[in-house]
Amino acid sequence: MRIELLPRRNISPVARILAPLAALAVSFLIGGLILAAMGRSPVGAFDVYVVQSLSDAWALQQLALKATPLVIIAVGLSFCFRANLWNIGAEGQYVVGALCGGWVALVTHGSDAGVWVLPAMLLAGIVGGALWALIAAGLKVAFGVSEILTSLMLVYVAEYWLDYLVRGPWRDPKGFNFPQTVTFDPSATLPMLGGDLTLHAGVAIAVVVVVAAAFILRFSLFGYRLRVTGEAPRAARFAGFSPAATALAVFAISGGLAGLAGVIEVSGSIGQLKPSISPGYGFTAIIVAFLGRLDPIGILVASLAMALTILGGEAAQIALRVPFDFTRAFQGILLIAILVADSLVTYRLRISAGRRAVA
Numbered sequence: 001m002r003i004e005l006l007p008r009r010n011i012s013p014v015a016r017i018l019a020p021l022a023a024l025a026v027s028f029l030i031g032g033l034i035l036a037a038m039g040r041s042p043v044g045a046f047d048v049y050v051v052q053s054l055s056d057a058w059a060l061q062q063l064a065l066k067a068t069p070l071v072i073i074a075v076g077l078s079f080c081f082r083a084n085l086w087n088i089g090a091e092g093q094y095v096v097g098a099l100c101g102g103w104v105a106l107v108t109h110g111s112d113a114g115v116w117v118l119p120a121m122l123l124a125g126i127v128g129g130a131l132w133a134l135i136a137a138g139l140k141v142a143f144g145v146s147e148i149l150t151s152l153m154l155v156y157v158a159e160y161w162l163d164y165l166v167r168g169p170w171r172d173p174k175g176f177n178f179p180q181t182v183t184f185d186p187s188a189t190l191p192m193l194g195g196d197l198t199l200h201a202g203v204a205i206a207v208v209v210v211v212a213a214a215f216i217l218r219f220s221l222f223g224y225r226l227r228v229t230g231e232a233p234r235a236a237r238f239a240g241f242s243p244a245a246t247a248l249a250v251f252a253i254s255g256g257l258a259g260l261a262g263v264i265e266v267s268g269s270i271g272q273l274k275p276s277i278s279p280g281y282g283f284t285a286i287i288v289a290f291l292g293r294l295d296p297i298g299i300l301v302a303s304l305a306m307a308l309t310i311l312g313g314e315a316a317q318i319a320l321r322v323p324f325d326f327t328r329a330f331q332g333i334l335l336i337a338i339l340v341a342d343s344l345v346t347y348r349l350r351i352s353a354g355r356r357a358v359a
Contacts, residue, residue: 005347015345020291023337024305030337031330040320048319049312059311061198065269066307069094069261069278071206071300073285075213076257078294079250082217084230087251089136089151090258091282092158093129097259098266099162100128102273105188106170106181117187121263129259130252132158137251141244147251155282163275170273180274190268202264207300209257214296226250258282279310280328287335290342306331 032042053059073090080087101121108117136151167179175182190200217223229236229246237243266277288306292298313327 002352004350004352005343006350008346008348011346016293019341019345020293020302020338023291023334023341026337026341027330027334030333031326034326034329035322038322040322045316045320045322048316050308052315053308053311058198063304063307063311064199064203066310067300067303068202068206068268069265069281070285070288070303070306072209072261072264073258073282074288074292074299074303075209075296076254077285077289078213078217078292078296078299079226080254081289081294082226082230083246083250084233085137085140085247085250086148087133087136087151087254088148088286089133089153089155089282090254090285091278091280092151092155093132093255093258094262094265094278094282095155095158095162096132096262097125097129098262098273098277099158099165100259101125101263102170102181102184102266105184105267106273108188109182109185113187115187117185118190118267121188121267122260125259125263126256127259129262130256133251133255133258134248137247141247147247159275162273162277166273166275172272178274181272183272184267188267189271190264200268202268205260205264209260210296210300217296222249258285279324284310284331287331287338290335290338309334 028046032045035042035045053063073094077087077090101124104117104121104124132154133151135154136145136147139145139150140147163179166181170181172178172180172182190202193199193201193204217226225236225241225246228239229241229243233243236246261281262277265281266273270277284306285303288299288302291305292300292302309327309330313322313324313330316322316326317324
């Protein structure tokens with residue numbers, strides 16, 4: 001028996017739009033079956049995961065806060081993926097951005113340094129994340145090293161670096177020996193959006209990133225260059241687009257945005273550095289980028305859907321005593337479902353026995 005995937009001549013645009021929704025529905029179905037096998041009610045789990053997470057204003061604001069780092073990181077990744085370059089290490093760039101921005105907050109702690117601290121933190125986070133990403137891009141351009149492996153391995157370097165600093169030289173001497181830094185000064189934390197809202201300014205920054213990226217990717221020469229490089233590399237070279245310059249540019253953008261997300265998270269939602277500054281935002285953002293079809297607006301919607309699974313997973317831990325690893329497993333199932341749905345939209349499945357096709 002032989003299984004083949006044959007390219008479809010005409011790919012339906014409606015099918016492309018509906019594929020992520022179908023993947024999401026299938027993922028919820030599989031997740032429900034797993035929960036039933038664990039002795040939990042799938043209906044009760046859906047109520048905790050979805051209904052309760054969308055039932056009041058506080059939960060909706062938490063949803064926006066959870067989605068903020070996902071949006072920013074996934075938009076950056078879309079630049080790489082559109083150019084057919086695979087930055088898998090956004091998690092490490094996120095951590096390094098948080099470290100660089102956090103360093104500014106720590107060296108100015110208690111000094112009444114003024115309003116310049118927060119912009120300096122954001123800039124340091126962007127630069128730190130970009131430089132960390134450029135390590136992988138530089139190795140690819142100079143020596144042809146796979147950017148998938150180097151960017152992924154750099155994640156662990158960044159995480160161990162963070163762990164060493166918060167347990168060692170940066171640990172709060174009055175923190176009862178917990179692995180964490182001092183709490184950042186008010187001048188080093190993001191302001192709230194006002195009123196009774198629990199949203200900080202990072203949410204507004206995420207919206208600005210989405211709008212700017214949508215304009216660049218749709219209407220600028222750089223966006224056109226990424227499309228040509230990703231879809232027709234030979235045509236891109238014939239047009240004079242340098243593959244090396246494109247690789248360095250998209251990795252710098254992707255790493256910079258991941259670093260920005262990191263510093264926004266520690267200066268907004270957390271307020272200090274500690275080992276658990278990320279529940280895997282950098283890896284989850286890969287799913288978000290594909291679920292959103294590498295389009296900034298689609299990514300914004302996808303990030304809210306993915307944030308719903310994170311928020312619901314935390315609630316399910318308390319209400320249903322479901323391990324948080326189930327949320328990670330669900331995200332993995334969703335990624336596989338997206339890839340399968342995309343494959344079935346792009347290719348036609350043919351099963352043949354010998355020379356004769358049987359289906």
